[in-house]
Amino acid sequence: MLLQRARYKVIPSSRYVDLQAGQVIAGARAGTLLACMGLAAWLDHLDRRVPNRHWIVWSQPVLLLWALDLAVREADLSVWLTLLLPLSYASGAVLGRPSFQDIKDGSRLDLAAVVAYLTALVGLGLGAQRHGSVEAIDLVLWNLEGAQALWWELIGVTLVLVVIDVAWRLRLLHGGADAKALMWVALLVPTWGALTWLANDDSVVLAMPPALSILLWGGLAFLLIPPWNLVRNLVRGDVKGVGDLRHAFHAERMPLHAVKDSHVWMLSGVEVGLDGIERVVHRVRAPRRTPSEEAVDAAIASLAALDVDRVWVTRKVPLLVVLWPACVAALMFGDVAGLLFAPLV
Known part of the structure; x- marks a missing residue:
């Protein structure tokens, strides 16, 4: 009886709420951005360091939001596999890059990283065949839709990660926490279209x-x-x-x-x-x-x-x-x- 009442209350309320899945995901992105970066700023203010555990923990909602976004926008297999490309690259800044010596020693983490890299390369190849053919003007003005837009979003995010990584290695970004924070932001908010109130x-x-x-x-x-x-x-x-x-x-x-x-x-x-x-x-x-x-x-x-x-x-x-x-x-x-x-x- 209680469940029936709860269902009765929820159904009429939906008449006055016109929220789409994209708007819910965008709101979750904004809330996650403010919470994670606010906590990171506080930690950096207190101790002048942000532990890697902070970025590992807050990478979980990023993964969840990407999975929801890909599911809602009906991503194909190539997009799902290409998702590992920016994730694998960014993980190297926190967990380190796999080495041959660690792989020989049987490091499960390094083996998993190698598998992720190889899977991402497979997705990159499949995606290039399915979605790589696009006019330059459409790419610049972002006249893309569906799985093609998702695949190019992942490519764009990866390029941004490379720029941030190179800037840190050239000491244009002095703090490792600053570089990790910007990488995390790039993964959480890949494009302005991810924030629906700014997309129009x-x-x-x-x-x-x-x-x-x-x-x-x-x-x-x-x-x-x-x-x-x-x-x-x-x-x-x-x-x-x-x-x-x-x-x-x-x-x-x-x-x-x-x-x-x-x-x-x-x-x-x-x-x-x-x-x-x-x-x-x-x-x-x-x-x-x-x-x-x-x-x-x-x-x-x-x-x-x-x-x-x-x-x-x-x-x-x-x-x-x-x-x-x-x-x-x-x-x-x-x-x-x-x-x-x-x-x-």
């Missing part, structure tokens, strides 16, 4: 891949740091003269005793002049290399000996911390490059 924006003709666009959004977020620092330093009263304006945009004053336990670069230090007298100096730029713990202790001791209570520091802002608000901006406004260059098209 006809004002944008060409768009960057979502992962790279979010990186660009994050770069724009960094531009907000200087004015924020200036306002905060003015409110705190740390700008006491024209000379302090050199530091007011990118640095802040901090109690000397709090420096060691904070993620900052200390700009203040002690130098000995030609007359042999020690003087406090405030550098404008952060050191190129992070000083050792012993060097920081020595610098703090030298400043304390001169009765210095507050010093200029610049905070180490992890990229992941600004990537989370960048994800919010991307979900609300879409591709930043398309918005910037739309008036020129």
